[in-house]
Amino acid sequence: MALCKRIVRDAGRAGIRAIGYNFSIASVWGRDTQPVARGGALSVGYHNPVQPPIPNGMVWNMVYDREQFDPAGGKGVIEPFSHDALWDRFARFMSEMAPVAEEANVRLALHPDDPPLPTLRGTPRLVYNANLYQRALDLVPSPMNTLEFCIGTLAEMNDDNDLYEVIDRYSKTGRIAYVHFRNVRGKVPFYDEMFVDDGDVDMARALGILHKNGYDGVMIPDHTPAMSCAAPWHAGMAYALGWMRGVIGMLKRGNR
Numbered sequence: 001m002a003l004c005k006r007i008v009r010d011a012g013r014a015g016i017r018a019i020g021y022n023f024s025i026a027s028v029w030g031r032d033t034q035p036v037a038r039g040g041a042l043s044v045g046y047h048n049p050v051q052p053p054i055p056n057g058m059v060w061n062m063v064y065d066r067e068q069f070d071p072a073g074g075k076g077v078i079e080p081f082s083h084d085a086l087w088d089r090f091a092r093f094m095s096e097m098a099p100v101a102e103e104a105n106v107r108l109a110l111h112p113d114d115p116p117l118p119t120l121r122g123t124p125r126l127v128y129n130a131n132l133y134q135r136a137l138d139l140v141p142s143p144m145n146t147l148e149f150c151i152g153t154l155a156e157m158n159d160d161n162d163l164y165e166v167i168d169r170y171s172k173t174g175r176i177a178y179v180h181f182r183n184v185r186g187k188v189p190f191y192d193e194m195f196v197d198d199g200d201v202d203m204a205r206a207l208g209i210l211h212k213n214g215y216d217g218v219m220i221p222d223h224t225p226a227m228s229c230a231a232p233w234h235a236g237m238a239y240a241l242g243w244m245r246g247v248i249g250m251l252k253r254g255n256r
């Protein structure tokens with residue numbers, strides 16, 4: 001925790017006003033790449049893979065203790081624990097971090113769990129349906145306890161919420177630090193990331209809702225399918241950014 005606090009203080013001194021994070025041991029895991037986006041573009045997706053337990057000595061797909069780590073699990077795996085235990089840990093974390101973040105004027109922006117499954121590799125997930133975002137906000141009502149609002153992950157959630165209502169609801173709270181603006185096709189446990197204008201989500205409608213509610217913060221494409229060229233990632237990002245600028249321009253002129 002001391003290191004986390006130091007990072008926040010250092011970020012504040014450097015003029016960085018938001019830090020994105022997620023609160024997960026399994027992290028982003030299990031996705032593969034297939035040529036399923038428009039034009040056969042390579043894209044990342046989740047296709048209900050077998051979930052091996054997390055070996056001891058590993059968190060966030062990273063090995064932190066070589067002594068304990070055994071990919072075959074021969075030295076044991078991370079002990080199962082409950083969703084309540086995870087929320088307790090989050091409450092302790094945010095209660096200690098929020099005052100530091102307020103002093104440093106740095107917003108701590110919680111990314112939802114991707115893939116948004118209730119458990120992954122035997123460990124609980126914090127935000128796997130859209131209503132759990134509110135639980136995180138209510139737990140510590142600091143203006144620095146904010147959301148990294150990932151529309152892609154929210155669209156992947158297999159819950160009963162209407163995505164456009166979710167965007168409307170949270171963009172009215174004033175506690176979105178920044179937006180991950182990407183599109184997907186499908187929901188957990190089967191989904192693929194799509195080009196911004198080619199998934200299940202009407203992203204122009206999403207932008208319209210953010211605009212209507214006066215959201216004026218940062219939006220970034222998060223990730224996109226790869227273009228077939230010498231710079232597949234950068235071209236994909238440029239395509240998404242250009243599309244976003246175009247729609248924002250139309251919204252500002254009132255052409256919804």
Ligand SMILES: [Mn+2]
Binds near residue numbers: 111153180222
């Ligand atoms: Mn994201």
